[in-house]
Ligand code: SF4
Ligand code: SF4
C-alpha cells in the first residue's frame with residue numbers, strides 16, 4: 001500500500017520517513033484507491049467501502065489539507081494532488097515543525113529543486129527572450145512593488161485572505177519561528193482557501209495594515225506582475241533569503257531578468273548623512289559601506305556605496321531614509 005501511495009503521490013525519498021507528519025492512514029488509502037483518476041463522493045463510498053458520512057468526512061478533511069483539489073465545484077468532482085502541493089499546506093497548517101530540523105532542511109533543498117524543475121520551461125524561455133512574464137502563471141511572475149503600488153492592488157480586490165507564508169516555513173533560511181499571516185491572496189485565489197476553511201479573511205483596511213507592518217519589519221512586497229490585466233492575485237510580504245522564486249533565480253543566474261523589476265532606487269549621495277539604515281533595510285545588499293570616509297556635521301563617517309544593478313526596486317530603503325536621499329523611479 002505504502003509503495004503504491006509513494007508512487008501515486010510522488011513522494012520523494014527525503015519525505016518518506018516523515019510521511020506520517022504529512023498524511024494520515026485514511027488519506028493514504030484514499031490516494032491509492034482513487035489512483036490519480038477524478039472521482040466523486042459515490043466513488044469513494046464504493047471503492048473504499050465507506051458509509052456516506054464517513055466518505056464525506058474523509059473528502060472534506062483531505063480537501064482542507066491540500067491532499068485533494070476540486071476539479072468541478074458543481075459536480076463535486078475531486079482529484080488527488082501530490083506531495084509537492086501537500087507540503088505547502090502541511091508546512092503552515094499542520095505539525096511540520098515536529099519533523100527534525102535536519103530532515104526539514106533536506107526537504108527544503110528538494111522543494112527548491114522541484115520548484116526549478118516545474119518552472120524550467122519558463123526559465124528556458126525567459127533566457128531566450130521567448131516568455132513575457134505578464135503571461136506567465138501568477139505564482140511564477142512575482143514583482144517587488146512599492147507600498148503605493150501595493151495599495152492600488154488592494155483597492156481592486158473583492159475578496160482578501162491572509163495565510164501564513166509557506167516559503168518561510170519550508171525554507172532552511174526561515175526567520176519567523178511561528179507561521180505569520182504574510183501571504184495575501186485575492187478573489188479566486190482567496191476563494192480557494194476559504195472553500196477549504198483556511199486562512200483569515202481581511203478587509204481592505206486590515207490588509208493595508210498587514211502590509212504596512214510587514215514593510216516596517218523589513219519585508220518587501222511582491223505582487224503578480226499581470227494584475228492590471230488579470231486582476232489582483234496575491235501580495236507576498238517576502239524575504240528573498242527564504243523566497244523560492246528568488247532562491248531559484250540565484251541558482252539559475254536569472255537575477256537580471258527574473259524576477260522582473262518595475263522600480264529602481266536612485267541614490268543622491270550629496271544629501272546622504274551616512275546613517276547606514278539603507279544597508280540594514282536592503283534585502284539584496286545594494287547599499288554597502290565603501291572604503292572612503294566623509295565628514296558630516298563635523299564627524300567622520302563611512303561613505304555609502306550603491307549598486308543600482310543589484311537593486312530590485314522594493315523601496316524598503318527609500319521609505320525609511322531619514323534624509324530623503326533615495327527616490328524610487330518606475331522603469
Ligand atoms: S514572494 Fe517569495 S516568499 Fe513570498 S510567498 Fe512568494 S515566493 Fe514565497
Ligand atoms: S538611509 Fe539615507 S541617509 Fe542613511 S545612509 Fe542610506 S541613503 Fe544615506
Ligand code: SF4
Pocket residue numbers: 264265281282283284285286287310311312313314315316317318
Ligand atoms: S536598494 Fe532599496 S529599492 Fe533597491 S532592492 Fe535595496 S532596498 Fe529595495
